[in-house]
Amino acid sequence: MHALFTALSRFMAILGGIVLSVLILLTCVSILGRSLNGILHSDFVMGIMPGFAQWLIDIGVGPVNGDFELVEAGVAFAIFAFIPLCQITAGHASVDIVANALPRGVNRFLRMVTEVIFAAVLVLIAWKLGDGMLSKKGYGETSFLLQFPVWWAYAASLFGAVVSAIVGTYMAGVRVTEFLTGRIIIWDGVETDQ
Numbered sequence: 001m002h003a004l005f006t007a008l009s010r011f012m013a014i015l016g017g018i019v020l021s022v023l024i025l026l027t028c029v030s031i032l033g034r035s036l037n038g039i040l041h042s043d044f045v046m047g048i049m050p051g052f053a054q055w056l057i058d059i060g061v062g063p064v065n066g067d068f069e070l071v072e073a074g075v076a077f078a079i080f081a082f083i084p085l086c087q088i089t090a091g092h093a094s095v096d097i098v099a100n101a102l103p104r105g106v107n108r109f110l111r112m113v114t115e116v117i118f119a120a121v122l123v124l125i126a127w128k129l130g131d132g133m134l135s136k137k138g139y140g141e142t143s144f145l146l147q148f149p150v151w152w153a154y155a156a157s158l159f160g161a162v163v164s165a166i167v168g169t170y171m172a173g174v175r176v177t178e179f180l181t182g183r184i185i186i187w188d189g190v191e192t193d194q
Contacts, residue, residue, distance in 0.1 A: 009084035016081025030064040037062035066146035073153030080160025084167040090188035119172035
């Protein structure tokens, strides 16, 4: 079971990484285009080669239209795509200044409570994101520049949020079982012995 959830989490992280890489490339192309467009409109370039500069402007050298809209939609998905792997590998940032001095049972209790709260929050986020997606779809809302339906971005994020909620719920179940049985099922590096 753990291997299945780990594979799903890794798949989502790879998918999120691909989307994030495409967004980085898109942003770089847009910045380069915006810079070139500014240079092409300068008095200097228009003075020495106006025909060539105007030709480049006419074929569309400039910023990518709707780049901000695409980045907004893509980054939201990428964030949700990385959460499952972070959840299943206990990769979230934690401050354990006091926790290290506490007994093992107290630490297991704290990990259990944290995982249960995290799972509940992920389920709530997925649920409300689903509501928001249905609302955006119902109203037919579109983005300003590209005019793509806003619910598409919500649907992509919802996919990641649902996977995050499923993995979070699984990990909460694991931590509850660990607390009740007193044995480690998935070692997270917090305790010194496995």
